[in-house]
Amino acid sequence: MTPGLRIDSLSLSIRGEDGLTPILDRVSLQVGRGEVQGLAGESGSGKTITGLTVIGLEPPRAEVTGRIWLDGEDLMAITGRSLNAIRGRRVGMVFQDPTTSLHPQLTVGAQLTDHVRYHLGVSRAEALERAQTALDRVGVAGGRETLRRYPHEFSGGQRQRIAIAIALACEPAVLIADEPTTALDVTVQAGVLALIRSLVDSLGLAVLFITHDLGVMSAVADRVAIMRRGRIVENGERAQVFTAPAHPYTRELLASLPGATGGLRSRADLAGIDPFGSGDPTGDPTGDRPADAALVRDRPADDDLAGRESTGDGREEAADA
Amino acid sequence: MTRRSPTARLWRAIPPGLRQPLGLAAGLIALAWLVICLIGPAIAPFDPLAQDLPRFSPPGEVSFLGTDELGRDLFSRILAGARVTIGLALVLVCLSMLIGSLLGLLAGFFGRWVDEAIMRFTDLVMAFPTVILAMVTAAALGASLFNAVLAALVVSWPQYARVVRSIVLGLRGNDFVWSGRLLGFSAVRSIRVDILPGTMGPTLVLASLDIGTAALLLSGLSFLGLGARPPTPEWGSMVSAAVSHFDKWWLGVFPGLAILTVVISFNFIGDALRDALDPGVAPR
Amino acid sequence: MPSERAPVIRARDIEVVYPGHPPVRAVRGVSFDLFKGEVVGLVGESGCGKSTIAKVLTGLVRPAGGAVEYHGQPIRPLGVRRRPLFQTGIQMVFQDPGSSLNPRRPVGPQIRDGLELALRRRRQAGPGDPAQPAGPTANPGDWLERVGLAAGDQTRYPGSFSGGQRQRVATARALAAEPDVLIGDEPISALDASTQAKVAYLMSKLAVSQGAVLLFISHDLSVVRLIADRLLVMWSGRIVESGPTEAVWSNPGHPYTKVLLGAIPAPDGAGRLPAVPAGTAAFDAPPVIHDDP
Numbered sequence: 028m029t030p031g032l033r034i035d036s037l038s039l040s041i042r043g044e045d046g047l048t049p050i051l052d053r054v055s056l057q058v059g060r061g062e063v064q065g066l067a068g069e070s071g072s073g074k075t076i077t078g079l080t081v082i083g084l085e086p087p088r089a090e091v092t093g094r095i096w097l098d099g100e101d102l103m104a105i106t107g108r109s110l111n112a113i114r115g116r117r118v119g120m121v122f123q124d125p126t127t128s129l130h131p132q133l134t135v136g137a138q139l140t141d142h143v144r145y146h147l148g149v150s151r152a153e154a155l156e157r158a159q160t161a162l163d164r165v166g167v168a169g170g171r172e173t174l175r176r177y178p179h180e181f182s183g184g185q186r187q188r189i190a191i192a193i194a195l196a197c198e199p200a201v202l203i204a205d206e207p208t209t210a211l212d213v214t215v216q217a218g219v220l221a222l223i224r225s226l227v228d229s230l231g232l233a234v235l236f237i238t239h240d241l242g243v244m245s246a247v248a249d250r251v252a253i254m255r256r257g258r259i260v261e262n263g264e265r266a267q268v269f270t271a272p273a274h275p276y277t278r279e280l281l282a283s284l285p286g287a288t289g290g291l292r293s294r295a296d297l298a299g300i301d302p303f304g305s306g307d308p309t310g311d312p313t314g315d316r317p318a319d320a321a322l323v324r325d326r327p328a329d330d331d332l333a334g335r336e337s338t339g340d341g342r343e344e345a346a347d348a
Numbered sequence: 349m350t351r352r353s354p355t356a357r358l359w360r361a362i363p364p365g366l367r368q369p370l371g372l373a374a375g376l377i378a379l380a381w382l383v384i385c386l387i388g389p390a391i392a393p394f395d396p397l398a399q400d401l402p403r404f405s406p407p408g409e410v411s412f413l414g415t416d417e418l419g420r421d422l423f424s425r426i427l428a429g430a431r432v433t434i435g436l437a438l439v440l441v442c443l444s445m446l447i448g449s450l451l452g453l454l455a456g457f458f459g460r461w462v463d464e465a466i467m468r469f470t471d472l473v474m475a476f477p478t479v480i481l482a483m484v485t486a487a488a489l490g491a492s493l494f495n496a497v498l499a500a501l502v503v504s505w506p507q508y509a510r511v512v513r514s515i516v517l518g519l520r521g522n523d524f525v526w527s528g529r530l531l532g533f534s535a536v537r538s539i540r541v542d543i544l545p546g547t548m549g550p551t552l553v554l555a556s557l558d559i560g561t562a563a564l565l566l567s568g569l570s571f572l573g574l575g576a577r578p579p580t581p582e583w584g585s586m587v588s589a590a591v592s593h594f595d596k597w598w599l600g601v602f603p604g605l606a607i608l609t610v611v612i613s614f615n616f617i618g619d620a621l622r623d624a625l626d627p628g629v630a631p632r
Numbered sequence: 633m634p635s636e637r638a639p640v641i642r643a644r645d646i647e648v649v650y651p652g653h654p655p656v657r658a659v660r661g662v663s664f665d666l667f668k669g670e671v672v673g674l675v676g677e678s679g680c681g682k683s684t685i686a687k688v689l690t691g692l693v694r695p696a697g698g699a700v701e702y703h704g705q706p707i708r709p710l711g712v713r714r715r716p717l718f719q720t721g722i723q724m725v726f727q728d729p730g731s732s733l734n735p736r737r738p739v740g741p742q743i744r745d746g747l748e749l750a751l752r753r754r755r756q757a758g759p760g761d762p763a764q765p766a767g768p769t770a771n772p773g774d775w776l777e778r779v780g781l782a783a784g785d786q787t788r789y790p791g792s793f794s795g796g797q798r799q800r801v802a803t804a805r806a807l808a809a810e811p812d813v814l815i816g817d818e819p820i821s822a823l824d825a826s827t828q829a830k831v832a833y834l835m836s837k838l839a840v841s842q843g844a845v846l847l848f849i850s851h852d853l854s855v856v857r858l859i860a861d862r863l864l865v866m867w868s869g870r871i872v873e874s875g876p877t878e879a880v881w882s883n884p885g886h887p888y889t890k891v892l893l894g895a896i897p898a899p900d901g902a903g904r905l906p907a908v909p910a911g912t913a914a915f916d917a918p919p920v921i922h923d924d925p
Contacts, residue, residue: 069824070795183678212677212851213895217906220897224905239825242854242897246905269901283826285854287899294858294877297833458712523726524734527802530690530724531745531809532752534714545736 030098031233032058032081032118032201037093039073039080039257047090050076051257054093058201058233063224065248065265066237069280073257074237078203081235082118083110098200116146119194123206125186129178129193135162136174139193146197161192165222184215188222195226202226205237220247241284245269253277374616377609384430392424396581407598414598417589420579422598426606429581434610436493437562440500441555444562447501448508449551455509456516457539467513470506478503479568486574496575500565504558511554515547556618560611567607583607639665640703640813640845641689641722647697648684648869658684660869661698666813666845671836673860673877674849677892681869682849683727686817689847690724691715702813717756720749723811725802725835727818729795732802739793739801740786743772746808753810775804779834796827803835807842814839815847820855828852832859854896857881865889867915875922885920888912 039051051073058064068074079085081095081102095102097117105113114120122128130138139158143149149157158174165188167173167181178186187207194202204223208216224247227234238244244251245265252262253276261274270288272278281287283300291297389396393411399418407414413423455466473481486499519525525542533541567584569575576582583603590600641664648659659681666672676682687693688700691710700707708716723746726732733742747770773783779800790798799819806814816835820828832848836859839846850856857863863880865873865888873886884890894907 069826213906214677214891214909217895217897218908221905221908240897241825241899245899245901245903246897249903265903266901269899280826281899283829284899285829285858286896288901290899291829291858297829297858300830300833523728523731526690526692527724527726527732527805528734528745529710529715530720530722531805532715532717532720532749533745535712541737542734545734 030060030200031062032056032235033094033096034077034081035094035096037077037080037091037095039076039085039092040090041086042088042090049257050089051080054254054257054259056235056252056259056262058235060200060233061227061231062250063227063234063236063248065244065251066235066254067239067241067244067251068254069239071256072254074239074254075205077254078120078205078235078237081203082114082120112146115142115194115199116197117199117201119197119199119202121187121190121194121202121204121207124210125178125183125190126210128190129186131178134175134177135181135189138178139174139189139196142193143196157196158192161196162189164195164226165189165192166218167192182215183211184218187211187219191219191222191226195230195232198230199232201233201235203235203237206239207236208243209238209240216243223247241269241280241287253280371616371620374613375620378613378617381430381434381610381613384427385434386431388427388430392421392427394421394424396420396424396428397579404593404596406596407602413602414596416586416599417593417596422586422602425581425586426583426603429583429586429603430606432493432576432580433563433567433583433607434559436497436566437559437610440497440504440562440566441558443497443501444504444558445508445551445555448505449512449547451505452509452512453516453539453543453547456513457520457535457543463513466509470509473503474506476503479565482565482569483572483574486569491574491577493570493576493580496566496569499569499574500562504562504565507558508551508554512547512551515550516543519543519546553618556614559614560607563607563610637667638704639667641666641847642701642704643685643689643698644700645698646685646688646695646700648681648688648693649696657869659688659695662866662869662871663698664864664871664874666847668812668845669840669843670861671840671846671848671859673853673856673863674847674866675851675853675856675863675892676866677851679868680866682851682866683817685866686724686815686847686849689813689815690722691719717753720753720809721811722813722815723806723809724815724817725799725806725819727821729798729802729822733790733798733805735790738787738789739776740772743775743786743801743805743808746805747772747775750808750810770808772804772808775808776801778838779804796823796831799823799831800834803831803838807838807844810842812842812844813847814844815849817849818851819848821850821852828855829858832856835859853881853892854898865892871919872915872917873920873922875920879922883922885922887914887917889920891915 034054034056037051037054038049040047040049054073054077056064056066066074066077076085080091083102085091091103093103097113102113136155136158139161140151140154143154143157144151155174159171162173167185167188178189181189191207207223208219211219220243223234223236226232236244236248248265250263251265251268252259253268253274254260255276261268261272261277263273268277269281272281278289281290284290286292291300394401397420399420401410401415401419401421403415403417403419405411405415411421411423413421413426415421416425451466451470455463482499482503485502486496489495489498520543525538528538528542564584566575567582567587570582570585571588576585578585583606586603587600587607590596590603593599643665644663646659646662647657650656650658662681662685674682674685684693688695689707691707694709702719702722705718707719733739772786776785777783781797781800790801793801803819814835819835820831823831832855836846836848848856848860857877860877863874863877864871865880865886867888873880873884873889880889881893884893891907891909895909897906898904
């Protein structure tokens with residue numbers, strides 16, 4: 028048995044009018060206890076869907092193959108109600124925007140205790156006790172009074188801390204954090220990143236940290252996987268990926284970033300970049316891709332997508348090996 | 349996937365809203381009704397006004413759908429009545445859409461006192477029960493089909509004003525509307541280019557839903573003697589007339605079915621229209 | 633910047649109050665000048681008032697106090713009437729690529745709106761008019777090519793472009809009007825990281841080559857510092873630090889600027905957590921102004 032989360036060759040396609048659209052292609056990842064596995068990629072690369080699929084929230088009409096193991100248990104074999112017992116209990120999830128992930132009409136206390144009572148079957152008093160501990164753990168002060176307040180009474184950073192407290196209230200083994208600091212100001216982000224890191228170290232959490240921000244990735248992740256068009260093109264130790272990237276796509280990506288090794292360090296470096304280009308080694312002219320949601324709907328004409336797809340494959344295969 | 353057969357290409361040319369068996373059927377039915385509006389009287393097997401057939405003959409005996417209390421052929425009357433009912437409903441819906449949209453656009457775009465004035469007036473009209481207000485207006489104007497349409501217009505524009513106003517309020521805050529204004533668009537140009545096209549979809553859908561209501565309202569007025577006068581074949585007044593002959597089920601069922609198919613098929617058309625008119629936001 | 637030249641934009645003690653309970657003082661006494669041909673970065677975090685400044689400059693918001701002048705003329709708030717032609721020399725690229733272009737019109741006609749405006753201004757402006765555009769006429773296709781798209785893309789709708797491409801089109805549209813002030817209000821923050829620097833660089837290059845001043849508003853200092861000649865750092869409705877980019881970046885003087893710079897995580901693989909700010913009490917310190925070199 029491997030403790031933590033293991034994703035084995037996960038593929039996902041969405042059935043549509045034109046047949047199957049591949050979204051994920053043989054994604055494999057392993058997140059050990061006390062470890063942050065970063066999953067980075069640009070919009071539409073499939074990183075969010077990977078996270079959602081782990082907790083069984085893949086989009087409708089999706090066909091999934093592969094294996095997902097949680098502490099040695101095969102999650103793909105579990106369906107329906109039993110899956111509910113895993114979500115929130117053994118796998119916690121934190122989303123990007125705490126203004127929408129928290130229920131605006133319920134008190135923080137209610138949101139912190141409901142699923143604890145559901146999953147652990149404890150009394151109201153004990154659930155409140157746990158809620159208090161959870162809030163202390165994420166550094167939201169105010170004691171019992173805080174539990175009676177509503178999400179809008181808190182700042183963005185505090186709301187995200189509360190969302191983390193909710194995710195961790197049942198003491199799950201695995202936390203999936205999908206862009207948890209993207210909606211926050213950088214000065215607030217610093218605090219939340221430090222919190223996540225300290226929780227990993229003190230609780231031995233296994234964290235799958237999904238973000239588009241390689242700066243954030245560099246700050247919290249132990250291992251970094253770079254995803255592109257539904258495929259992991261590179262996965263390695265943080266220092267190795269950032270300082271000696273093996274895949275051309277990773278190199279291109281870093282070269283386009285301010286402050287990265289081989290990236291844009293000063294104004295003079297700008298002269299070297301092609302302002303028309305994208306961070307895509309396939310030479311896709313201005314090929315920044317449509318947004319994440321676009322995976323399911325709103326993609327550009329399928330013909331030109333098919334065209335794009337074919338240009339990249341050769342190089343990718345070579346580098347994958 | 350890249351190379352499509354000619355059949356697939358033809359399939360793609362059909363608006364997505366109609367690209368399903370139900371939608372396709374609805375589209376064909378609506379098309380059929382519109383054709384009947386144009387050539388209905390010409391293809392009618394009998395004279396829709398002639399009273400020379402046996403009275404209350406059930407469907408299938410003398411004629412396809414039977415005859416009414418005066419010995420007129422029901423099928424011929426339905427074919428001839430399409431022009432009256434659908435035609436007038438279309439005219440009514442177009443006019444109320446035009447008036448309502450204009451007022452809604454002005455209220456939503458200019459806001460402040462313009463909005464206050466228009467919307468209070470709209471509320472005033474909506475505060476009256478629709479049918480009674482239409483009846484009073486029609487009675488005041490004098491009984492005729494034209495006046496019935498005018499009276500129905502008085503009560504049916506406010507819903508368009510309200511819907512369009514709320515859409516405009518939503519659109520007005522969009523960055524592209526501001527950037528148009530920054531590029532020196534006048535209010536008129538801003539409305540025409542950046543606002544109006546965005547209101548078309550929902551308004552047309554509303555209009556397509558409204559065609560049935562409009563047909564019913566006009567029929568209602570006709571029933572009260574304030575619209576279509578006998579012997580004009582009009583579906584609503586045919587249904588109304590059937591009320592006094594409950595045992596002759598065909599008298600009410602067939603004109604009723606005609607109204608029903610019109611309402612449903614035009615709904616589908618409305619959906620398809622929205623998809624076609626909103627290329628930027630239509631689901632693919 | 634040589635101070636004897638007249639600024640294109642001159643803002644003095646701008647105050648903006650948004651009505652509400654209680655009213656929000658979004659901008660509390662902001663003054664700055666913008667000069668022809670420079671790129672100025674206006675940075676700060678959400679709610680600091682930086683976007684409100686953009687709205688004041690374009691007339692979308694009426695300031696409660698202070699004065700804003702464009703070539704010496706006060707900026708008239710945008711009402712029901714058409715924007716004064718003279719002031720259309722101030723153009724803006726908005727934040728959200730999803731709504732910065734009209735989704736129901738192909739991009740070609742939208743760029744043409746900008747071109748027509750330039751044409752009207754050129755016709756009306758007298759000789760010696762400081763805001764008179766002087767560039768050669770172009771067509772939408774030329775502009776699409778200038779921002780790295782194909783001339784043939786004119787007939788496509790915004791929905792078929794990616795976010796970065798839409799911001800390029802929005803830039804082309806604004807610049808086609810030949811403004812001498814281009815404001816970018818967080819124009820890159822919704823884009824993929826690898827695209828951000830490219831779009832920012834493209835905007836600054838094109839704006840400067842037209843002789844316009846670019847006011848680039850962003851919360852992301854790491855990109856802004858690559859393109860800006862000068863930085864204005866805002867916190868809580870005030871400018872807390874200003875000066876040449878290198879001076880502010882390498883030698884921040886105000887406590888808030890120090891915290892802001894320290895909080896940016898660098899993608900260097902070092903695994904360094906950014907410093908967590910200790911509180912905001914120190915941020916009320918007087919503003920730091922670096923002298924021009």
